[in-house]
Amino acid sequence: LRVWGGGMFLLDEWYEACDELGVIVYHDMQYAQSGHSPATTAVQDAELRHQVRRLSSHASIVIWDGCNECQVKMGTDTEIYATFVMTVVAEEDTSRTIWPSCPAGGWTTGVHQLDARPNGNKLTTPANGPDIEVHGPYLHGTGFPAVNGDSKLDLFDANIPIKVVPGSTGPTFQNIFASEFGAVV
Numbered sequence: 001l002r003v004w005g006g007g008m009f010l011l012d013e014w015y016e017a018c019d020e021l022g023v024i025v026y027h028d029m030q031y032a033q034s035g036h037s038p039a040t041t042a043v044q045d046a047e048l049r050h051q052v053r054r055l056s057s058h059a060s061i062v063i064w065d066g067c068n069e070c071q072v073k074m075g076t077d078t079e080i081y082a083t084f085v086m087t088v089v090a091e092e093d094t095s096r097t098i099w100p101s102c103p104a105g106g107w108t109t110g111v112h113q114l115d116a117r118p119n120g121n122k123l124t125t126p127a128n129g130p131d132i133e134v135h136g137p138y139l140h141g142t143g144f145p146a147v148n149g150d151s152k153l154d155l156f157d158a159n160i161p162i163k164v165v166p167g168s169t170g171p172t173f174q175n176i177f178a179s180e181f182g183a184v185v
Contacts, residue, residue, distance in 0.1 A: 001025055005068030005102070006032035009051050018060035025060045028102065029085050032068035037077070040084045048085065052092040063097040064089045065104075072100035074127045082110075082123045090118035100125050 001018070003010060005028030018025055029048065031038050038044055055061060066072060066081035066089075074082065078101070086098050090110070097116040100107065100123075107116065110123030 002102075003027045004032075005030055005065070006036065009055070012054075015055060015058040015060060019058050023060050024062050025058075026063050026065060027055070027061050028065045028068050029081075029089065031066070031070065031081070031085065033070050037067070037070065038080055038085050040080065045084075045088055048088045049092055052089050056093040056095070061096065063099055064093065065099045066101045068102055070101050071103055071105070072125045073105075074124050079125075082107075082125055086123055090123065094118045094120075098123075 001023055003025060007028075008030060015025070017023075052064070064086070066086045067078075070078050070081065072078045072081045081101055086100060090098055094117060098111065098118055099116065105126045108124045108126055110119065110121045111117060112119050
């Protein structure tokens with residue numbers, strides 16, 4: 001599950017339930033796009049440190065993410081997520097993977113290449129590169145094709161819950177990626 005950056009930090013009971021049930025959590029910091037972006041203030045620094053310290057004991061959280069829909073690029077207004085937000089997170093929890101934002105082009109410095117855990121160096125992202133914010137066929141384009149999957153895009157049937165049929169799995173079979181926007185590739 002993803003704790004969305006436009007939302008809020010949740011109650012301890014929610015994280016405890018995720019730990020108990022074995023739910024994997026992708027956790028955004030509570031920032032999203034312009035108008036909901038951070039400022040380098042003592043209050044925000046203290047809030048980030050408090051929340052990461054409060055939550056870092058939960059095994060269910062496997063990744064910290066800087067923000068929702070604010071692709072972090074150095075030399076732009078979004079670099080604050082690398083220079084402030086995720087730097088604070090990295091100082092408080094070196095045991096987990098950190099990611100600049102959702103979406104993101106990754107890190108160029110500041111993390112171990114294998115697992116993106118902080119290595120104590122300055123966090124930087126690529127200064128340039130393509131914008132990768134894609135919401136699927138109903139808004140910007142055709143979504144993300146799977147790495148070794150079919151390039152066609154099918155929408156979920158609006159009849160939720162979807163029927164899951166067991167089938168063969170493994171590296172020789174096509175993978176399926178279901179985006180948060182209801183598109184399957």
